[in-house]
Amino acid sequence: MDPTIVDTDRHPLDDPALVDRVRAELRDSGCCVLPGFVRAEQVEALRAEGRALAPLAHHQTAIVNVYNTDPDPTLPAEHPAHRPLERGNAFVARDRIPADALIQRLHADRAVQRFVAAAFGLPEVFPLADPLSGLVLNVVAPGREHPWHFDTNEFTVSLQTQAAEAGGLFQYCPGIRSPQEENLDAVTAVLDGDHRGVRTLELRPGDLQLFAGRYSLHRVSPVEGGRERHTAILAYSRRPGVVGTATRTRQLFGRVTRTHTVPAGPGRVDRLLI
Numbered sequence: 001m002d003p004t005i006v007d008t009d010r011h012p013l014d015d016p017a018l019v020d021r022v023r024a025e026l027r028d029s030g031c032c033v034l035p036g037f038v039r040a041e042q043v044e045a046l047r048a049e050g051r052a053l054a055p056l057a058h059h060q061t062a063i064v065n066v067y068n069t070d071p072d073p074t075l076p077a078e079h080p081a082h083r084p085l086e087r088g089n090a091f092v093a094r095d096r097i098p099a100d101a102l103i104q105r106l107h108a109d110r111a112v113q114r115f116v117a118a119a120f121g122l123p124e125v126f127p128l129a130d131p132l133s134g135l136v137l138n139v140v141a142p143g144r145e146h147p148w149h150f151d152t153n154e155f156t157v158s159l160q161t162q163a164a165e166a167g168g169l170f171q172y173c174p175g176i177r178s179p180q181e182e183n184l185d186a187v188t189a190v191l192d193g194d195h196r197g198v199r200t201l202e203l204r205p206g207d208l209q210l211f212a213g214r215y216s217l218h219r220v221s222p223v224e225g226g227r228e229r230h231t232a233i234l235a236y237s238r239r240p241g242v243v244g245t246a247t248r249t250r251q252l253f254g255r256v257t258r259t260h261t262v263p264a265g266p267g268r269v270d271r272l273l274i
């Protein structure tokens, strides 16, 4: 672990008491924030790094639904899958991020990986092998949002590098659905503006967020003011060698690499980042 980046005084990653607390929070709500994960004296460098990278983001708004599924006319008219939502976040791909960037060093850090695995109750995690989506900077510009959705990946590790002036809040509904129950009425109510079951995070630059979003509806609310919201997404997988599909990769980055065009093997997943 690099103690010059991670505030190990505040967050001793190999301390079983810390791991137990994080696991309990994830079990309870699917979400856990480690405030000030990056040392205070490094936060300005982290923010500057994100600001330098942000102009390299691929911007392409997309019409999506909460499930990130294609239109399905066989579903009943009132099904929330029919609600069109505009996803307005953009991504800087891993191959645009310098190898010595703070977020690259954190992503590759074995101690961070061991902590992430322990937090999510996994024997091991591996940095996602995808040359583009393995590590990204997620950029949400003023007036844009990442609308309500469920994740298609199992877990997400993200690090805020710059907050919006206003708005741009991470909001989530813990366990609003389960593998047994889609709870369509509750999902529809949130889309209709009923936020009684919604929790809101106050994230600051340097805060690490662990999130399991497959069953918790969540969003980044519209960014207000003049400043973009920047978040690094440190992507990991349970198995080594996991790469995104060419179709999904093109949607997110507007391009693919040779890795994406070779014949698909078992490590190919049609996943979204967040």
Ligand SMILES: [Fe+2]
Binding pocket: 149, 150, 151, 213, 218, 273, 274
């Ligand atoms: Fe998400």
